[in-house]
Amino acid sequence: MEKKPHIKVYSTPMCPYCYTLKEFLKENGFEFEDIDVSKDKKSLDEMVEKSGQMGVPVIEIDGEIIMGFDKEKICKKLKISE
Amino acid sequence: MLYELIIIGGGPAAITAGIYAARKKVKTLLICADWGGQMAYAPDIENYPGFEKITGIELVNKFKQHLKNYPIEILEHIRVEKIETISGDNPIFKIRTLKGEEFQTRAVIVATGKVPRKLNIPKEEEFIGKGISFCAICDAPLYKDKVVAVIGGGNSGCDSSLLLSQYAKKIYILQFGPNLTCDVSTREKIRENKKIQVITNAQVKEIYGDKFIKGVKYQDRTSKEIKNLDIDGLFIAIGSLPASHPIKEMIKLNEDGEIIIDKNNMTSQKGIFAAGDVTDVCFKQIIIAAGEGAKAALSVCKYLGK
Numbered sequence: 001m002e003k004k005p006h007i008k009v010y011s012t013p014m015c016p017y018c019y020t021l022k023e024f025l026k027e028n029g030f031e032f033e034d035i036d037v038s039k040d041k042k043s044l045d046e047m048v049e050k051s052g053q054m055g056v057p058v059i060e061i062d063g064e065i066i067m068g069f070d071k072e073k074i075c076k077k078l079k080i081s082e
Numbered sequence: 083m084l085y086e087l088i089i090i091g092g093g094p095a096a097i098t099a100g101i102y103a104a105r106k107k108v109k110t111l112l113i114c115a116d117w118g119g120q121m122a123y124a125p126d127i128e129n130y131p132g133f134e135k136i137t138g139i140e141l142v143n144k145f146k147q148h149l150k151n152y153p154i155e156i157l158e159h160i161r162v163e164k165i166e167t168i169s170g171d172n173p174i175f176k177i178r179t180l181k182g183e184e185f186q187t188r189a190v191i192v193a194t195g196k197v198p199r200k201l202n203i204p205k206e207e208e209f210i211g212k213g214i215s216f217c218a219i220c221d222a223p224l225y226k227d228k229v230v231a232v233i234g235g236g237n238s239g240c241d242s243s244l245l246l247s248q249y250a251k252k253i254y255i256l257q258f259g260p261n262l263t264c265d266v267s268t269r270e271k272i273r274e275n276k277k278i279q280v281i282t283n284a285q286v287k288e289i290y291g292d293k294f295i296k297g298v299k300y301q302d303r304t305s306k307e308i309k310n311l312d313i314d315g316l317f318i319a320i321g322s323l324p325a326s327h328p329i330k331e332m333i334k335l336n337e338d339g340e341i342i343i344d345k346n347n348m349t350s351q352k353g354i355f356a357a358g359d360v361t362d363v364c365f366k367q368i369i370i371a372a373g374e375g376a377k378a379a380l381s382v383c384k385y386l387g388k
Binding site (some may be wrong): 013015052056 | 159249
């Protein structure tokens with residue numbers, strides 16, 4: 001059985017793309033760690049360090065960082081057929 | 083497969099058009115890049131009838147859920163690359179997406195809304211995501227106890243500044259003209275907010291920083307003096323441009339790039355209709371866009387003989 005991917009989503013509460021990304025993951029049956037960087041400075045610093053930038057959302061899939069709701073990259077990484 | 087109608091867009095005009103078309107049993111496909119359009123970026127909406135106060139995202143979800151109650155085909159998170167006419171008197175149109183998929187239809191409603199206007203000054207692209215943001219609702223919480231500037235003193239810039247004041251310790255509004263142009267009620271809130279300082283007659287000339295933004299140089303348009311403003315973040319809210327590029331070669335646009343429509347939302351090309359902020363409708367509001375979407379769909383029904 002294929003191992004489940006380890007997914008972290010860095011987001012802020014009212015960001016539309018963050019919401020869209022999280023809904024997309026849920027609709028496709030993926031669990032993820034939902035990190036609100038507005039409440040947690042350590043996580044914000046971690047996100048900036050890993051992604052080299054300050055925009056949200058940032059998704060980390062098995063260590064790979066993808067910025068924004070880049071559907072094509074995310075589908076490829078998670079093997080979701082578009 | 084030949085659709086009767088393809089709607090391009092995911093905002094209030096497109097969604098309302100979709101609801102009306104579906105209820106009239108028009109064979110419809112809706113292609114949207116992003117749900118909600120500009121509405122998704124509004125922190126609080128207080129002028130959509132029926133909702134005294136609702137966030138942009140909540141209203142988008144209500145619109146979306148309402149649409150999905152109907153048996154309408156939807157392609158989401160997909161951008162349209164081009165629209166072409168493939169036959170003459172009773173035209174058929176071909177829509178191509180950026181992924182290369184093609185669809186044919188008898189009628190089109192273009193409801194693609196607007197995209198944020200950029201400053202188009204040196205280093206702007208370089209610092210997007212590195213201190214420059216076009217989305218206060220997304221990124222304001224990242225600037226807790228920081229100093230930020232907002233370029234733009236209209237409703238969008240002023241609303242962004244008020245939102246930022248919940249997080250940042252200081253907000254500068256850099257307004258090109260001599261006065262703020264936001265609504266009177268907003269202007270009063272800005273005046274009362276001790277964290278916000280308005281700088282008028284300011285034209286931003288340059289952005290500086292290294293890994294992240296450190297500041298902007300702006301010119302005082304009256305004294306011509308160039309001044310430095312050190313900041314941790316910059317939010318750009320200088321208006322928006324109509325997203326008419328997939329169709330601009332086919333139909334008449336006005337000097338602002340907006341699609342010219344008649345009272346039935348028909349463009350200069352028979353069979354292509356448009357609705358919402360991408361058109362030359364006088365006022366750009368959610369309720370107006372929704373109304374225009376309904377009108378466009380009803381006009382399409384008449385055009386199709388339904």
